[in-house]
Amino acid sequence: MKVLKFGGTSLGSPENIKKVIAIVAKKSQNDQLIIVVSAFSGVTNQLQECSRLAEKGDENYKAQLDELINRHLEAVQDLLGAKAQSGLMAKVRLVLNEIEDILKGVFLIQELSNKTLDKVIGSGEVLSAFIVNEFFLQEGMKSNLINPLEFILTDSEFGKANVDMALTEEKIKPYFQNQKADVLVCPGFVSKDLYGNSTTLGRGGSDYTAALIAAALDAPELEIWTDVSGMMTANPKYVKQAFAIPQIDYEEAMELTHFGAKVLYPPSVHPVYKKGIPIYIKNTFEPDAEGTKIHEFPEPDSQSIKGISCIENIALFNLSGSSMVGIPYFSHRLFEALAQAKVSVILITQASSEHSICVAIDLEDVEKAKFAIEKAFSLEFKEEMLNPLYVETDLAIVALVSSQMKNQIGLSGKMFSVLGQNGINIKAIAQGSSEKNISAVIDKKQVKKALNTLHESFFLSDLK
Amino acid sequence: MKVLKFGGTSLGSPENIKKVIAIVAKKSQNDQLIIVVSAFSGVTNQLQECSRLAEKGDENYKAQLDELINRHLEAVQDLLGAKAQSGLMAKVRLVLNEIEDILKGVFLIQELSNKTLDKVIGSGEVLSAFIVNEFFLQEGMKSNLINPLEFILTDSEFGKANVDMALTEEKIKPYFQNQKADVLVCPGFVSKDLYGNSTTLGRGGSDYTAALIAAALDAPELEIWTDVSGMMTANPKYVKQAFAIPQIDYEEAMELTHFGAKVLYPPSVHPVYKKGIPIYIKNTFEPDAEGTKIHEFPEPDSQSIKGISCIENIALFNLSGSSMVGIPYFSHRLFEALAQAKVSVILITQASSEHSICVAIDLEDVEKAKFAIEKAFSLEFKEEMLNPLYVETDLAIVALVSSQMKNQIGLSGKMFSVLGQNGINIKAIAQGSSEKNISAVIDKKQVKKALNTLHESFFLSDLK
Amino acid sequence: MKVLKFGGTSLGSPENIKKVIAIVAKKSQNDQLIIVVSAFSGVTNQLQECSRLAEKGDENYKAQLDELINRHLEAVQDLLGAKAQSGLMAKVRLVLNEIEDILKGVFLIQELSNKTLDKVIGSGEVLSAFIVNEFFLQEGMKSNLINPLEFILTDSEFGKANVDMALTEEKIKPYFQNQKADVLVCPGFVSKDLYGNSTTLGRGGSDYTAALIAAALDAPELEIWTDVSGMMTANPKYVKQAFAIPQIDYEEAMELTHFGAKVLYPPSVHPVYKKGIPIYIKNTFEPDAEGTKIHEFPEPDSQSIKGISCIENIALFNLSGSSMVGIPYFSHRLFEALAQAKVSVILITQASSEHSICVAIDLEDVEKAKFAIEKAFSLEFKEEMLNPLYVETDLAIVALVSSQMKNQIGLSGKMFSVLGQNGINIKAIAQGSSEKNISAVIDKKQVKKALNTLHESFFLSDLK
Amino acid sequence: MKVLKFGGTSLGSPENIKKVIAIVAKKSQNDQLIIVVSAFSGVTNQLQECSRLAEKGDENYKAQLDELINRHLEAVQDLLGAKAQSGLMAKVRLVLNEIEDILKGVFLIQELSNKTLDKVIGSGEVLSAFIVNEFFLQEGMKSNLINPLEFILTDSEFGKANVDMALTEEKIKPYFQNQKADVLVCPGFVSKDLYGNSTTLGRGGSDYTAALIAAALDAPELEIWTDVSGMMTANPKYVKQAFAIPQIDYEEAMELTHFGAKVLYPPSVHPVYKKGIPIYIKNTFEPDAEGTKIHEFPEPDSQSIKGISCIENIALFNLSGSSMVGIPYFSHRLFEALAQAKVSVILITQASSEHSICVAIDLEDVEKAKFAIEKAFSLEFKEEMLNPLYVETDLAIVALVSSQMKNQIGLSGKMFSVLGQNGINIKAIAQGSSEKNISAVIDKKQVKKALNTLHESFFLSDLK
Structure with missing residues (x-):
């Protein structure tokens, strides 16, 4: 059993999603796969912007929301045959309607709590999981959608909730024992507090979802699929010569992520570090590139710093x-x-x-x-x-x-x-x-x- | 009116004391002088060692104490004519007997509180002030001994008491108004708490005594006479090429003293800084060397650091x-x-x-x-x-x-x-x-x- | 100049309001009056209930809100002639529409912050002041509506904001200097934080509004008009024999209010206590009853407790x-x-x-x-x-x-x-x-x- | 095995000590006894007074000390035959000489730390244990002196040290396993810190010594022998009608001792409470009186309070x-x-x-x-x-x-x-x-x- 997480850019367009399916199809021949997905590229930001506009009483939030709705509907059309579309469309509509209602409410009271914001921005992952799962099914995989709200439990710090580790681990094991499909698609980022409210795990939290599952199930490895070929020696936006680090230990990885490397959400390292599970950072667009392996004893190299x-x-x-x-x-x-x-x-x-x-x-x-x-x-x-x-x-x-x-x-x-x-x-x-x-x-x-x-x-x- | 402080090495031997008198004699032609003195070189340490030996129940404390007693008695003999000697000798004996008793007590209970230690180690300054003053008188100066316990008031943190600034300033002014002698000799380092107990101002506290007097009396300057020709660029014990800094501002001086420069006791800077009174660090053994001037706006120099x-x-x-x-x-x-x-x-x-x-x-x-x-x-x-x-x-x-x-x-x-x-x-x-x-x-x-x-x-x- | 505050029951019905006008009319012959009004009896609670229903997603909030709207509209019809009605009606409608929108928003997001709640529950006082002022005008008084948001300034603790005393006092004086009408009608309870948001002063806060104005203007007295004839020896709901206390000192009054006497909001005592301004607790329905006088030195009486x-x-x-x-x-x-x-x-x-x-x-x-x-x-x-x-x-x-x-x-x-x-x-x-x-x-x-x-x-x- | 503690008045005079021996002789027929003794009546206070006089530089401390010395020497003479005397006398002298030296030291430095005071006031118990043990031996019992400094271990809060419970329990068990004598005499009150300094357990600490031993050895009961026939309903010094409480639970006993009942030192209850060991408060001078039994479920009585x-x-x-x-x-x-x-x-x-x-x-x-x-x-x-x-x-x-x-x-x-x-x-x-x-x-x-x-x-x- 392996845990793979695909980031937003890996799901940025129907084409990209097709690349994902190639990777998944190949890997699922040998193992049961748990696929944790982010929202489509940019969606979380758009949802946040819509919410902020509504909070300010700016009617433009509607136009932005419509754009976002269309993007999801188009993805459905692009990826799926007519038959599959209709069932999915209903589900997608349901989610979108709820967002519409909430944003209207925000617009009317011109106030946006972290609690409400969590409800809105968590929907990106839910939508992407719906669509990806349906696509997997259409492509002939035995895929099933799973619901992280049943096992990722947090406190009530909306906006960036703290996971209740003991409880979450305890829930994950029996939950997955009953999941027999070859591929399990799970929305990242979203969680639930002990009162049943939606919470989120912080920007980048899909990594964390994947890490929590991998750790609780003692998976042999965790793969983070993103749009760069590994953890880089420096931010490539600024430093053209930056290159992927082949191997790195957990503590260095935590430092790098804490201090800005976006490829991995910092809290994600901790649960797998404790179990000694290696993390691979891989590039969806260059699946053969070596990427970065994070583990306990990386081989020494000639570099003085990581x-x-x-x-x-x-x-x-x-x-x-x-x-x-x-x-x-x-x-x-x-x-x-x-x-x-x-x-x-x-x-x-x-x-x-x-x-x-x-x-x-x-x-x-x-x-x-x-x-x-x-x-x-x-x-x-x-x-x-x-x-x-x-x-x-x-x-x-x-x-x-x-x-x-x-x-x-x-x-x-x-x-x-x-x-x-x-x-x-x-x-x-x-x-x-x-x-x-x-x-x-x-x-x-x-x-x-x-x-x-x-x-x-x-x-x-x-x-x- | 000027305030001059002479450190232990300046008073290390009868010869050195004669150098001090030359400096004082010359300066006293123009101004009333307040001369704050440390203990003779090494005396404070010896008193502390005797105390520690007694605390450990080591009888050798007596031999060490005898040595220290002899040194003071010899200084009296060297510096003073027979006539002056006898009166002074009685006073000196009185102080020494008190130390002997206290150390015997410490020896018996094998315990040494900071309170008791303060009583013992403060006597070095009292003895040196007795002797220096008597010598000034014999040399024909109109000198008078003053008692800092009447105006330097502290809390009861024995070992390093905190000065009650407001009270001390209030006491200093009237005290000195009544002092008409040309030269006023004042033991440094010692003070009194609000319950009448002896306290001390911390090692190097004689500088602080001088600074408190200078500040309270709005003296035009404060001179610290020591055995080096100024505040050095680095500790000359380690760095042979270290040289005296000609001018330096108060904050830099505080940093240097805080981080180890021994020529000036850090808390001494604050009271004169507040009043804008310049401090001169001078060398008793090279009185013509320029030394260091600490003041608000030192002239810029070519050095990147101080x-x-x-x-x-x-x-x-x-x-x-x-x-x-x-x-x-x-x-x-x-x-x-x-x-x-x-x-x-x-x-x-x-x-x-x-x-x-x-x-x-x-x-x-x-x-x-x-x-x-x-x-x-x-x-x-x-x-x-x-x-x-x-x-x-x-x-x-x-x-x-x-x-x-x-x-x-x-x-x-x-x-x-x-x-x-x-x-x-x-x-x-x-x-x-x-x-x-x-x-x-x-x-x-x-x-x-x-x-x-x-x-x-x-x-x-x-x-x- | 006098400050009078009329509570909710004094404004509970058109009839009652007519009693208020009799009191005001009489007093305004001698002094300029500042009339601070609460919401109509029960309105604040109803607004709160509507809000809570909306928060729970319960559609009944609409029926309750309609009832509340009707009550205000009926009061306008009862009290005012057709001519006065139309102008006022427009203003009242404006306020009511805003509440409707906000509650719809609350209903949609099923969340109710203290900030939003403050906006809703503060409208009761605004509505009652509109209506009372219009009625005063119709009755021939020279009345003017004043806006406490321009001078009662608080921090941002929504639900029970803390008044910025210095700033509020500073604003009140010039504000009232420009108010020349005989009667000034001011909604109680509502205030504004430093970012311009609506805040409220806590349940009973209209007393506080009145006290702040009285203190800042050094008014000779503050009158609190309510539905009982003074501060009672015990809660009359439980104790039939309870009677009004004729005189009481400020500290006793504070204790009684702190421990449950509802006739006066506890924080109201402090500002007038500091200025020595007496407070009278009076009964709108028995204006001739003596009531309670709160001042510094009450005459001794035979009671052992107050x-x-x-x-x-x-x-x-x-x-x-x-x-x-x-x-x-x-x-x-x-x-x-x-x-x-x-x-x-x-x-x-x-x-x-x-x-x-x-x-x-x-x-x-x-x-x-x-x-x-x-x-x-x-x-x-x-x-x-x-x-x-x-x-x-x-x-x-x-x-x-x-x-x-x-x-x-x-x-x-x-x-x-x-x-x-x-x-x-x-x-x-x-x-x-x-x-x-x-x-x-x-x-x-x-x-x-x-x-x-x-x-x-x-x-x-x-x-x- | 039983633990009995005898208080100061029980040891107030040679006659009283004879009463103690009668009690001990009788009980030792059935059980091995551990006898914890206080200092002779009044001795701890006298030692403290001597110390305070010396601290003030008052020479009268010597006269007081002499009195105290004589009292112990006289007790030796009264109780023991010439033969037994000489050996004991040497031991007693040794302890007394040490006290003399320490007090001379205190006199000289006029300072008395809690650490030094602990050394002095702890000697009362040591002396009384020496004498009592020797007397037991002379009377034909198989008695042995034991040293609490080997098993009662505390922190360094001189004056009232806190027992290191775990360490003390761990030390007591093996220590007593090797003690085969019928009667073991142990000085109460004194203990040792982790650096080897003498400490004391607070006034009344002999009870605590006894309780610690009883608890660590799971003794069936702890007997506190004092000069009243139990824990009293009120302080008999003030209340003549006060009478002994027959039975009381641990928590009530703690409350009473906390709030002033002197018969039992409050911290003593805790260790035996945890083990459910009953405490008997008995009167040396009326050994047949019932006294007070402190245990978990006292029989109900007709009193409303204890x-x-x-x-x-x-x-x-x-x-x-x-x-x-x-x-x-x-x-x-x-x-x-x-x-x-x-x-x-x-x-x-x-x-x-x-x-x-x-x-x-x-x-x-x-x-x-x-x-x-x-x-x-x-x-x-x-x-x-x-x-x-x-x-x-x-x-x-x-x-x-x-x-x-x-x-x-x-x-x-x-x-x-x-x-x-x-x-x-x-x-x-x-x-x-x-x-x-x-x-x-x-x-x-x-x-x-x-x-x-x-x-x-x-x-x-x-x-x-």
């Missing part, structure tokens, strides 16, 4: 004051305030003894964080025990990733000297003793230059 | 766990635990999103910190939500200091590449956006090499 | 464990968890040394509180350091209120002995040294008996 | 403020501050919704608590968001204890009405739902009256 990651849209907060030492529990009140405001801290650095502390967060969280900090220390700001909060936006983090960092002298030297020689200003640096990366905060404008510079130094020069 | 500092005896704590994210209030509980255990955090770095955090502390605090962290997260360790605490000792921090850091591209590159080229392994790095330093944690064994390497790159190459 | 208050629908949490002492920061973690869950603590009692703690909260908060406590101490429950959380529901608090409690020996004795003699079981007791009440937690079923028993003992017996 | 306890020397803190609600995390910051200052909270009561909170603590902790609270809320006090801290001293707590409280209607009524009728002013009341007591804070001066009043109502009237 990859260069990057998070754009970062803000830096700097909190300082000559009498910070005198503020009782300064650090813990700071992190308490941020935790309560649900602001995720990406990087912390404090280099002088409790005179200033520097925290990098996602640009989206700036207002929340500012509000939380100013509230938590309102009296201290008033008494001028703290300097006014200093916030810098339009920044990015670039980071070298390797689990062999500790043993390599000169890595940071090389990193910062090439950045310096290329005129890239470093705003903040963090590297900890057991960490798998060295991170630098730079201007967002210089990201492309920085990534190319680093890639050239750390990869191409090695290759020469 | 100095290289270093803290030896550092330990790194690494706390990590794949489910750290799931531990409510992780960061704030960590810093709460450390704050309660009175562990000062020197450097923090966290480079991956809440999977691990790395904290540098003083080696002395390792046990306390370990205990505090293990207690605070005992259940999480038990449930294996956190990996076992990873502690690395025998480390040091080296840091480049400059308040112009932000505008210089390539500084970190140069720093880390020269360190790398010289085989120095970097354990952790921290640099924040508004900080005045870039800090690297390295092996303690490599400190000398690191400092020389950096000094050569950042200073000598500039000079060529 | 009133008996009661909060129904209370739950008690009991957290205990023989090793609670061993749980670091037990109490502060408990209250932190409750604070974060936004659970308001009504009563705390801990009588044995840290073996158990007992907390009374509103019945509505039970689930939230339980979840928060179980999460905060999950590991401690798992390790059986704490006993399972013990929750008792269907309870009530009865309390004696007096600011002269301290000087009266035997008050608690009398209270608990009459309760005991009447078979009322006491679950928990709390009385603090500077508190103005003695509180007992009892079974909800015994509330009526308890109140009558206490009232008889403390009031009637005194009167005999 | 006893009346009392804690004298209580202080009440009242923290209030009209905007307490506006102070983020008010309650949890309060309890955090108290926990950090190591202030134990005896009673909490909060009766109005977050406007004031009332906390009872030990009078000794007032300064610490005040300092901690004022520091934690310094800015809030400055901004007048909180009223100045209100502290009331010279108070006491009286409490009714019963584990059947829940089922008895009218208990609180009776309690408070008799208090009221007797002119006793109630400052604060606390009773929680699952608590075993109702507590009232009253004036310390009225304690005797209150106790007698309550005792008469709850006990004598029942007896009539």
Whole structure:
């Protein structure tokens, strides 16, 4: 039994779906397959945009929604014969009508909760699974649709719910024991909370769905089929010379995904890592390319680092004051305030003894964080025990990733000297003793230059 | 009116004291002088050692104490005529007898509190002030002894008390208005808490005494007379080419002192900084050398950095766990635990999103910190939500200091590449956006090499 | 200038509104009047019910809404001549249409945020102000409608927003300077956050609107017109012998309102208390009855207590464990968890040394509180350091209120002995040294008996 | 095997010790006995006083110490024949000389740490065990001295150390397996920390020593021999009619001991409670009196309560403020501050919704608590968001204890009405739902009256 996940671009058009079927057909000769599908390429974003338009009271949401509806209906027509169409069409219509109603409601109250948004954006995967399954059937496979709401259970953090691991694992095993079809098609991304509400697993969550199933069933491997031939040494959008990493260990993979590599959703690594199940990143459009194998003991190679990651849209907060030492529990009140405001801290650095502390967060969280900090220390700001909060936006983090960092002298030297020689200003640096990366905060404008510079130094020069 | 502080080596021998008198005699022609004195060179350490021996029940404390007593009695004989001697001798004896009694008590109960230790180690300054003042009188100056216990008031944190700024300032002004002598000799380092107990201001606290007086009296300048000709670009013990920094701003001076420069006690900068009073670091043995001037707007020079500092005896704590994210209030509980255990955090770095955090502390605090962290997260360790605490000792921090850091591209590159080229392994790095330093944690064994390497790159190459 | 607030029952029917006009007409001869109005009697509840029905997807919301619409339209017809009607009708329709649209949206997405609910339930006051003002005009008064959204500014805690006192006071003064009409009609309850969203001030918030205006304008008095002749010695629903309290001080009034007296919304006392402005509680249906005067120094009377208050629908949490002492920061973690869950603590009692703690909260908060406590101490429950959380529901608090409690020996004795003699079981007791009440937690079923028993003992017996 | 503990008064004089031997001789016919002894009556206090005098530099400590020395030497002479004396005398002298040295040390440095105090005050038990054991031997019993420092292991909280339960249990079993003598004499109260320092278990700690041994060895019972014939219904010092309680359950016993009953040290109950081992409280001077049996299911009796306890020397803190609600995390910051200052909270009561909170603590902790609270809320006090801290001293707590409280209607009524009728002013009341007591804070001066009043109502009237 194997678990394969196909991403949005792999399902971007009827043609692409045909490529998927070729891959699946071949593999299903030897194993029962569980096929986890994303929404068609771009659909989740479109659903989100429609929702946002409706929230703003903008009537254009209807036009956008119509476009999206047509796209699915056309896919049905393209892929399926008339007979198969009619049954499917009814099911697809049902889903689409529900979305229409919800969006009308959003439009009327001009408000959009994460709970409602989850209902809307989760439908992309449901639609794609309907269509793909029907297509498999038409092509003669013994395919069956399965419903992840029956086994992926989460808390009620709408927008990005946390999976109840124990319960989910317990539900998956008996569920799949009863599934005898050769191919099982499962919508990714969607889940259910303990009160029966729809939730979603975060953007990229289809990977997570696949990983949860693979781990619970002790699958021999997990395949993530996407539109690039593996996890890349750097973002190929910026770095033309970026190439696929043949092998990488789980922790490096987590670092790379955390710091921006989009091919794999970070939480997906954890469940399979625990079971030692290897992950293959494969390219639907070049199925014969080797891709990337993520496993515990990759063979050593000649590269000093595994990859260069990057998070754009970062803000830096700097909190300082000559009498910070005198503020009782300064650090813990700071992190308490941020935790309560649900602001995720990406990087912390404090280099002088409790005179200033520097925290990098996602640009989206700036207002929340500012509000939380100013509230938590309102009296201290008033008494001028703290300097006014200093916030810098339009920044990015670039980071070298390797689990062999500790043993390599000169890595940071090389990193910062090439950045310096290329005129890239470093705003903040963090590297900890057991960490798998060295991170630098730079201007967002210089990201492309920085990534190319680093890639050239750390990869191409090695290759020469 | 001027405030001059003379350090221990300036008072290391009768000869040296004669050099002090020459400086004082010359300056006192124009101004009333307040002369703050440290204990004779090495005396504070000897008092501390005697105390520690007595605490361990080691009878050798007596021999050491006798040596120390003799040294003071000999200084009296060397410096003073027979007539002056007898009166002074009685006073000196009184102080010494009290120390003898206390140490006997410590010997008997084999316990030494910070409170008792403060009583013992503060006597060095009292003795030196007695002797210096008597010598000034014999040399014909109108000198008078003043008592800092009447105006330097602190809390009861024995060992390193915190000055009650408002109260101290309020007491200093009227006290000095009544002092009409040309030269006022004041023991540094010692103070009193609000219950009348002796306290001390921390090692190097004589500087602080002088700074508090200078600030409260709005003195035009503060002179710190020591045995080097200024604040050095690096620790001359390790770096032969280190040279005195002509001018430096307050914040840079604070960074350098915080990170190891011993010529000035860090808290001393703050009170004079607030008043804009310049500090001169001068050399008793080369009174004509220019020394270092610390003030608000130093003239620009050709150097990219001001100095290289270093803290030896550092330990790194690494706390990590794949489910750290799931531990409510992780960061704030960590810093709460450390704050309660009175562990000062020197450097923090966290480079991956809440999977691990790395904290540098003083080696002395390792046990306390370990205990505090293990207690605070005992259940999480038990449930294996956190990996076992990873502690690395025998480390040091080296840091480049400059308040112009932000505008210089390539500084970190140069720093880390020269360190790398010289085989120095970097354990952790921290640099924040508004900080005045870039800090690297390295092996303690490599400190000398690191400092020389950096000094050569950042200073000598500039000079060529 | 005077501020008068008329409650919902005073505006319950066209007839009643005519009574209001008589009162207003008389008073407006001497002063400019600011008339703050609630929604028509029952309207806020109906709006809330409609909203809840729509949220549940229950189509009956429409019928209920129609009823409510008709009621307003009928009031317009009853009160106003044909001419006045048409203009007003258009305005009323506008408001009603907006509610219809919003409720349809709620129905479609089956979700109701506090933000949306605030928009809906605030319209009751807007409608009643429209109608009352128009009626005043028709009756020949120089009346003008004013808009509280221009001066009552709050944070964004929808459902019960917190007023930004400084900003609100600053806005009120110039706003009213420009209002020259004899009578100014202002909808109560509604406000605006700093982003322009509608907020509401909590059930009963019209009192608060009136108090804020009175305080900001330094009005000589604030009159609260309701359907009882003052603040009562006990809830007359339960206690037939309850009578109006002639005079009472601010703190007693706050206690009584906090503990259930519905005639005045608790937060309303604070702003006028600070300014020393007296509050009169008056009865629209017996305008000549004396009512209650709340002011700083009420004349002494023969009663030992001022009133008996009661909060129904209370739950008690009991957290205990023989090793609670061993749980670091037990109490502060408990209250932190409750604070974060936004659970308001009504009563705390801990009588044995840290073996158990007992907390009374509103019945509505039970689930939230339980979840928060179980999460905060999950590991401690798992390790059986704490006993399972013990929750008792269907309870009530009865309390004696007096600011002269301290000087009266035997008050608690009398209270608990009459309760005991009447078979009322006491679950928990709390009385603090500077508190103005003695509180007992009892079974909800015994509330009526308890109140009558206490009232008889403390009031009637005194009167005999 | 049985565990018997004899208290100080049982060992108050040579005559009394002879009574002890009679009891022991009789019981040792059937069982191996473990005899845990306190210091001779008054000795621990005298040792403490000597220490305090020495700390103050008062030479009278010597005279007091001599008296104490003589008392022990005289006991040796009285009890033992010349032959036995000489060997014992040498051992006793050794202990006494060590105390003399330590106190001289304390005198010289005028400082007394809890660590040093523990060394001094623990010697009382060591001396008494030496003498008692020798006397047993002389009387022909097969007696042996055992050393609790080898098995009672604690943390390093000098003055009142916390036992490491797991380690202590693990050490006790093998230690006693090797002890074959008929009677084993063990000094109570003293223990050792993990670094080998002497610690003590808190005043009354000999009970705890006995309980730990009984529990670890699964003894069939634990006998506490003291100078009263059981746990009394109230403190007989105040209440002449107080009588011994025949049977009581563990939880009631804990409540009574917590709230002042001196016959049993509160922590002693816990280890035997867990094992279900009954405790007998017996009177050395009336060995045939029944005493009190503490066990799980006492037979029901006609009394409504079990006893009346009392804690004298209580202080009440009242923290209030009209905007307490506006102070983020008010309650949890309060309890955090108290926990950090190591202030134990005896009673909490909060009766109005977050406007004031009332906390009872030990009078000794007032300064610490005040300092901690004022520091934690310094800015809030400055901004007048909180009223100045209100502290009331010279108070006491009286409490009714019963584990059947829940089922008895009218208990609180009776309690408070008799208090009221007797002119006793109630400052604060606390009773929680699952608590075993109702507590009232009253004036310390009225304690005797209150106790007698309550005792008469709850006990004598029942007896009539």
